[in-house]
Amino acid sequence: MGGTPKDLAKQQQALAMVSDEEAQSQIAGLLELERGLAGWTIQTMGEPIERRRALLAWGLGKDAAPVIGRVVFRQQTRAAGRHQATGEAR
Numbered sequence: 001m002g003g004t005p006k007d008l009a010k011q012q013q014a015l016a017m018v019s020d021e022e023a024q025s026q027i028a029g030l031l032e033l034e035r036g037l038a039g040w041t042i043q044t045m046g047e048p049i050e051r052r053r054a055l056l057a058w059g060l061g062k063d064a065a066p067v068i069g070r071v072v073f074r075q076q077t078r079a080a081g082r083h084q085a086t087g088e089a090r
Contacts, residue, residue: 036073037065043072 003011015027037060044055059068 032073033066033069036069036071036076039076040068040072 015031018024018027040059041056044052044059047055058064
């Protein structure tokens, strides 16, 4: 699996310190993609094991992952905006 939480925190800190505007934009896009994929993976984990295997094999492939990441991130962002507008807790 991936790095430890401490490793991830160091990586995020390094990314946050980038001062070049183009690089900042690219980093923001990558972080949004990661957040979307993480949300989708959490949703997928609630599926029965056979369906989960199939979804993970398809969704984490090089073609589907970027699309899933963007779509889920946008859904999360819209949902957060609706909750904020109505004063609901997430």
